[in-house]
Amino acid sequence: MKDILEQLKNKGYKLTQPREKVLGILLHNHTALSVQDIHKKIDSVDKASVYRVLNLFEELGLVNIENFNNEKLYCLTRDPHHHIICKKCGYSEEVPCTYEHHDFNNFDNVQHQMTLTGVCNNCNK
Amino acid sequence: MKDILEQLKNKGYKLTQPREKVLGILLHNHTALSVQDIHKKIDSVDKASVYRVLNLFEELGLVNIENFNNEKLYCLTRDPHHHIICKKCGYSEEVPCTYEHHDFNNFDNVQHQMTLTGVCNNCNK
DNA sequence: TTTACTATTGCAAATCATTCGCAATTGTGA
DNA sequence: TCACAATTGCGAATGATTTGCAATAGTAAA
Numbered sequence: 408m409k410d411i412l413e414q415l416k417n418k419g420y421k422l423t424q425p426r427e428k429v430l431g432i433l434l435h436n437h438t439a440l441s442v443q444d445i446h447k448k449i450d451s452v453d454k455a456s457v458y459r460v461l462n463l464f465e466e467l468g469l470v471n472i473e474n475f476n477n478e479k480l481y482c483l484t485r486d487p488h489h490h491i492i493c494k495k496c497g498y499s500e501e502v503p504c505t506y507e508h509h510d511f512n513n514f515d516n517v518q519h520q521m522t523l524t525g526v527c528n529n530c531n532k
Numbered sequence: 533m534k535d536i537l538e539q540l541k542n543k544g545y546k547l548t549q550p551r552e553k554v555l556g557i558l559l560h561n562h563t564a565l566s567v568q569d570i571h572k573k574i575d576s577v578d579k580a581s582v583y584r585v586l587n588l589f590e591e592l593g594l595v596n597i598e599n600f601n602n603e604k605l606y607c608l609t610r611d612p613h614h615h616i617i618c619k620k621c622g623y624s625e626e627v628p629c630t631y632e633h634h635d636f637n638n639f640d641n642v643q644h645q646m647t648l649t650g651v652c653n654n655c656n657k
Numbered sequence: 658t659t660t661a662c663t664a665t666t667g668c669a670a671a672t673c674a675t676t677c678g679c680a681a682t683t684g685t686g687a
Numbered sequence: 688t689c690a691c692a693a694t695t696g697c698g699a700a701t702g703a704t705t706t707g708c709a710a711t712a713g714t715a716a717a
Contacts, residue, residue, distance in 0.1 A: 421684050421693060442674075453696045458675060474599035474645070477704070478674065491639055500638065506631055506646075513625065514616055514650035520599070521631075521646040525639035546664060546713045567703080578667045583704060602675070603703065659717085666711065673704080682695065687688105 408434055411469065420463070425456040429464075438499050439473050439480035439490045473522040480522075493527035533559055536594065545588070550581040554589075563624050564598050564605035564615045598647040605647075618652035 411430060412422055420426070428449045432440070442461065446454045461481050464470045473480045475492050482490075487504035508517055536555060537547055545551070553574045557565070567586065571579045586606050589595045598605045600617050607615075612629035633642055 419693095423684070423694065425695070454674095455676075455697080456695055459694080462676095477604070479602075491636060491642065493639065500636075502634075502636075505634075509627075509630075511616060511625075511627075511650065513653050514618065514648075515653070515656055517616065517648055517650035519646055519648045521644055523639075523642055523644045525636065525642035528638050528640070531640055544664095548665060548713070550666070579703095580668080580705075581666055584665080587705095661716090662714090664711105664713080666709105668708095668710100669706100671704105671706070674702090676701070677699085679697095680695105681697100682693105684693080685691095687690090 414467075414469075418467070425452045425460050426463075428452055429457060429460045433464075433470065433481065433483045436482070437501060439471075439475075439482040439492075441478045441480050443478070445481070472520055474520070475522055475524070489521045489523060491523035491525055493530055494524050495526055495530040498527045498529070539592075539594075543592070550577045550585050551588075553577055554582060554585045558589075558595065558606065558608045561607070562626060564596075564600075564607045564617075566603045566605050568603070570606070597645055599645070600647055600649070614646045614648060616648035616650055618655055619649050620651055620655040623652050623654070 408430065412427065415426065416422055429445060429452070432445050432448050442454065442457050445461075446452070446457050449457075461470065464481070465472065469484055470481045471484050471488075473482075473490055473492075480490070489502045489504055490499045491502050492499040502523060504521075506519060506521065508519070511517055533555065537552065540551065541547055554570060554577070557570050557573050567579065567582050570586075571577070571582050574582075586595065589606070590597065594609060595606045596609050596612075596614075598607075598615055598617075600622075605615070614627045614629055615624045616627050617624040627648060629646075631644060631646065633644070636642055
């Protein structure tokens with residue numbers, strides 16, 4: 408927590424309540440969360456601000472993004488990992504990232520975004 | 533083309549103009565296309581129908597989906613592949629899929645969806 | 658062929674995620 | 688404590704996607 412807040416400060420960003428609160432939630436969750444998920448946990452912060460904070464975190468490379476059901480899911484960039492999400496109930500687990508980047512002739516600064524989906528055992532019964 | 537149309541017919545789906553036209557466009561394109569891209573190429577088909585056709589194709593596993601800039605991009609599931617897209621100009625190239633699925637204890641029917649992003653040489657100058 | 662039935666479509670309205678403009682607020686450094 | 692710029696909250700705007708429903712068009716059977 409302190410680490411990341413320091414980083415922000417050093418880059419000239421203010422340490423505001425919305426930023427600290429969103430960061431707090433991301434820190435305490437190991438599932439990927441949507442803006443709506445995060446906003447529900449802190450209604451003291453406006454949803455537009457949640458968006459702005461997350462967009463900032465994205466620019467700074469603090470979060471990874473996955474896509475599920477037409478919405479973005481965010482989680483902190485710790486060890487590189489993805490999530491596998493049940494299509495039916497939304498249950499999810501972390502999956503370590505094993506993807507190795509190749510070199511691309513025509514591209515620099517390559518990043519990847521991956522989401523695994525499946526049907527969990529519960530839903531499969 | 534005929535192949536896929538046969539498949540649809542055999543599963544009890546009607547061979548309608550919207551389905552054939554959308555399929556036609558997907559067949560003739562090797563980039564991932566958004567609903568809007570596809571709709572522009574066939575204004576004779578309503579956009580809502582393009583959505584419905586693509587959702588059907590998705591259910592049937594005929595298309596792969598990638599996410600870019602808050603919209604879904606569709607392309608036919610031929611050889612497994614992804615795309616790398618320039619964040620700045622949208623230029624994209626195909627990338628063969630090298631991702632190997634692991635076994636998951638708690639999930640079946642696992643699929644993955646990956647999008648690579650980067651900055652292309654042109655935009656990098 | 659023609660008929661009849663149902664799936665599918667087009668259209669317009671609704672929904673939902675995300676962004677934006679702007680005035681009010683709040684960190685921060687002096 | 689003050690002053691200024693960055694950031695927020697709010698509400699409105701945007702854009703993608705979905706939905707309800709009456710009209711239309713495949714399809715299978717007569």
